[in-house]
Amino acid sequence: MAETTYTVEGMTCGHCATSVREEVSELEGVRQVDVDVESGRVTVTSDTPLITDAVAAAVTEAGYRLVA
Secondary structure (H helix, E strand, O other): OEEEEEEEEOOOOHHHHHHHHHHHHOOOOEEEEEEEOOOOEEEEEEOOOOOHHHHHHHHHHHOOEEEO
């Protein structure tokens, strides 16, 4: 198992968190996605380490931006 924390810009509410959680959860191997709107932190637990570009694309699909 791998756990990685990312920072996402632009989330302001529970709906934002749900959108990000749903998109990132669709990535292969993802087991759990925890989103903290206030800090912008998104912690992803997955079977193996994820490719950052794939996570960034999922966050973009949700309407937000992954901070490098």
